[in-house]
Amino acid sequence: MTKCLILSMEEWAEKKNKKKIVVEKIHLKIGEFTCVEPISLINTFNAAVLGSWLESSKINIETIPFEGKCSKCNRLYFPKKENGYKSPCCNFNLEEIISGRELKIASIDFKEK
Amino acid sequence: MHLPISDKIELNILHQNSHQAEKNKVKFNNYNLLCLNIMSSPGAGKTRLLEITLEDLSKKFHSAVLEGDMTTNLDAARLEKLNIPVVPITTGRACHLDANMVSGGLKLLEKKINPDSLDILLVENVGNLVCPAEFEIGEHFKVALLSITEGEDKPLKYPIMFREADLILITKVDLLPHLNFDINELKSNIASTNPKADVIEISSITKSGFDLWQDWISKKILKFKNI
Numbered sequence: 001m002t003k004c005l006i007l008s009m010e011e012w013a014e015k016k017n018k019k020k021i022v023v024e025k026i027h028l029k030i031g032e033f034t035c036v037e038p039i040s041l042i043n044t045f046n047a048a049v050l051g052s053w054l055e056s057s058k059i060n061i062e063t064i065p066f067e068g069k070c071s072k073c074n075r076l077y078f079p080k081k082e083n084g085y086k087s088p089c090c091n092f093n094l095e096e097i098i099s100g101r102e103l104k105i106a107s108i109d110f111k112e113k
Numbered sequence: 114m115h116l117p118i119s120d121k122i123e124l125n126i127l128h129q130n131s132h133q134a135e136k137n138k139v140k141f142n143n144y145n146l147l148c149l150n151i152m153s154s155p156g157a158g159k160t161r162l163l164e165i166t167l168e169d170l171s172k173k174f175h176s177a178v179l180e181g182d183m184t185t186n187l188d189a190a191r192l193e194k195l196n197i198p199v200v201p202i203t204t205g206r207a208c209h210l211d212a213n214m215v216s217g218g219l220k221l222l223e224k225k226i227n228p229d230s231l232d233i234l235l236v237e238n239v240g241n242l243v244c245p246a247e248f249e250i251g252e253h254f255k256v257a258l259l260s261i262t263e264g265e266d267k268p269l270k271y272p273i274m275f276r277e278a279d280l281i282l283i284t285k286v287d288l289l290p291h292l293n294f295d296i297n298e299l300k301s302n303i304a305s306t307n308p309k310a311d312v313i314e315i316s317s318i319t320k321s322g323f324d325l326w327q328d329w330i331s332k333k334i335l336k337f338k339n340i
Contacts, residue, residue: 001247006127011129012122024117028126035247035273081269084305093308094276103247107121 001036001046001103008105009054016110025056025109032066033079033100066100130248131214137251140219144228147337148236149330150210150250152274153258154267156239158284160188161317162258163235169327174232174334179218181239183212188237198225209244210236212251227259232334241259243270260285261292265299268306275303280311280329287316 005026013021014078030036038061049055068079070087076098079085125131141148153159163167172177173192177198180189189201200221202214215236221229236252238245257278259267262285268275281303289296296314303312311329315322 001126001244004130008126009128009131012120012124016120033273033276035243081272084269084302085272086305095304095308103126105122105124105126107119107123109117109119111117112115 001041002048004044005041005105006048006054009057010106012044012105012108013053018053021110022113023054023110025058025060027106027108028059028061029064029102029104029106030061031064031100033097033101034072034103035102046066062106064102067098068094069096069098071095073074127247127249130212134249134251137212137216137219138253141234141251141253142229145274145338146224146228146231146234147254147334148250148252149333150236150238150245150252150255151258152238152242152255152278153240153284154242154263155261157240157258157260157263158317159237159240159258160191162284162315163192163237164195165317165320165323166326166330167192167235169195169323170233170330171195172199175230176233176235177222177226177228177231179210179215179222179234179236180218181237183208183239185213189198198222200225203339204239208239208241209248210238210250211248215250233330236298242267242274246271246274246277247325253337254279256280256282258282258284258300261288261294261296261299265302266297268299268302272306275306275310278307278310280313281307282322282326283312283314285316285318286314286321287318 029036042059045059067076069076070089070092072090072092075089077087079094151159167176179200179202180194181202182188183204186201189199192199200218202218255278257274313322313325
């Protein structure tokens with residue numbers, strides 16, 4: 001995932017003329033229902049970019065809550081592993097996911113040299 | 114230095130992989146080739162499943178395998194004995210196949226055989242219940258294996274893998290009489306994570322369930338090819 005993030009940053013920077021910019025902060029939106037642990041992503045990113053053009057860049061992660069919709073009564077709820085992800089209102093299985101699958105670069109703060 | 118600028122891009126981190134996966138899928142479609150992504154934890158029985166499956170499947174359909182492994186070609190060597198085209202993909206330190214690796218594997222396969230002559234491509238992913246679930250490879254369907262020795266709770270502990278799967282194969286069910294294992298609890302946990310998935314119980318020892326699995330594959334191939 002860290003490699004994918006860096007490749008995405010490389011692709012973005014090529015369009016901006018990489019040599020003329022300094023990235024200060026990368027704002028990510030990471031859903032709770034993904035295979036990404038935010039602190040691990042920050043740590044691996046910091047290690048991976050040492051000595052590169054992204055060395056001074058910081059990561060900011062906004063965690064997007066895992067939210068489902070009960071297919072019986074249409075109420076929104078936060079699925080929990082302890083409850084088998086079922087809706088607390090009707091005890092229905094998790095069918096529709098409203099949010100929590102996000103893996104996004106929301107925005108990038110940068111300066112021109 | 115100028116003042117900082119904020120560029121709001123809202124870009125999927127995995128977009129490069131997704132883009133390559135789409136290109137792979139276009140290629141599979143052009144070849145009229147159904148692609149299954151086979152995933153599980155290490156030791157759930159993916160390679161043994163393929164060995165048994167391909168013995169019968171190869172009588173009806175032309176098949177090939179892309180065999181993902183972190184190190185060694187041991188699994189690929191097992192499958193090559195079935196006289197079908199097999200391309201090993203050694204991922205090195207990576208714990209999953211990505212769309213680029215599968216694209217490379219497909220290019221090597223094209224050197225061995227014209228994929229136009231194939232009906233199905235089975236991609237055995239690296240044994241891992243986490244990362245393979247997030248990385249599309251261009252597959253038409255995802256198949257997840259879960260052996261009963263892993264415990265009933267795995268669909269809740271690794272929900273994304275089981276949420277993403279189109280079919281879940283519960284393997285090693287011949288061991289049920291010897292284990293304190295509640296298969297109904299496992300099925301309930303699968304249903305709560307992914308109520309839409311097909312589920313088949315299977316054993317590579319007794320061969321139970323293989324008729325259902327082979328039937329599932331055959332129907333998918335025939336539907337894909339509009340036969």
